[in-house]
Amino acid sequence: MKDKYKEIFDKGTDLPLVEDFYTIQGEGYHTGKPAYFIRIGGCDIGCRWCDSKISWNPAEHRLISVEEVVRKAVESPAKAVVVTGGEPSLYNLEPLCTELKKHNIENFLETSGAYEISGEWDWICLSPKRNKLPVPSSYEKANELKVIIFDLEKDFEWAEELSKNVGDDCLLYLQSEWSQYVHNIKPIVEYVKNNPKWNISLQSHKFMRIP
C-alpha cells in the first residue's frame, strides 16, 4: 500500500476523498457535537467487520486538494472537522491541519494509529486494530482510546492490555462492533459498571439513522 501511493501519502497536499458530509459526531467523547466529516481513502489494515470498506482502495476515489476540501467545510456552519477514513495516519496530515487551523476550525482525528500520526490535532481518537497495532507514539498522542468489542471472550482482556500503553489523561471507551450490538451490549454494560475507568461509546449516528 505504501509503495504505489507513497508520493501522495507523503505529500499530503491532495487526498483521495471518499466522502465529506456535515453531521453529528456519533462516537466517543465528542458524541453529539456537530462536525464536518472528511473521509480519506486508503487503508491496508483489513478489519473484517469494517463499516467503511468502500474506503480501502485509494485509487477508487478522486484526488482533492486540501484547500478545496477545507473550503467545503468552511462553507458549512461546522466549527469542527472530523478526519477519518480509511486510515488517515497513512498520510502526511500537516497540510490538512494547517489549512483547517488557518480557518480556526477544531480538528479531530479518527485513527488506528498504525502509522506515525502527523499534524497538530485538537483531539485524537485512537482505535487500535489487532491486524496492525499502533506505533508507540500513537498511544502517547491519544486523547481517547476507543476499543471495539467484537469477541466477548477476548476483547475485554485486550482492551485492558491496550489501556496500559496510553497516558493517564487518556479517556477510555468500549464500543460494541455494530453487527454484534444486541449480543454484546449487556456484557459491555456489566463490564463498565464493574470497571469504572471505562466508558461506553455507542455508534449513535447508526441509531439516529444519519451519516
Ligand SMILES: C[S@@+](CC[C@H](N)C(=O)[O-])C[C@H]1O[C@@H](n2cnc3c(N)ncnc32)[C@H](O)[C@@H]1O
Ligand atoms: C471506519 S474507521 C476509520 C478510521 C481508522 N481507520 C480507525 O479504524 O480508527 C472509524 C471508526 O469506526 C470504528 N468502526 C469501524 N467499523 C466498525 C464496526 N463495524 N462497529 C463498530 N465500530 C466500527 C473504528 O474502530 C473507528 O473507531
Ligand SMILES: Nc1nc2[nH]cc(C(=O)O)c2c(=O)[nH]1
Ligand atoms: N456520525 C458519524 N460519526 C462518526 N464517528 C466516527 C465515524 C467514522 O466513520 O470515523 C463516524 C461516522 O461515520 N459518522
Ligand code: SF4
Ligand atoms: S483500520 Fe479502520 S478503516 Fe481500516 S479496515 Fe479497520 S476499521 Fe476499517
Ligand SMILES: [Mg+2]
Ligand atoms: Mg463510521
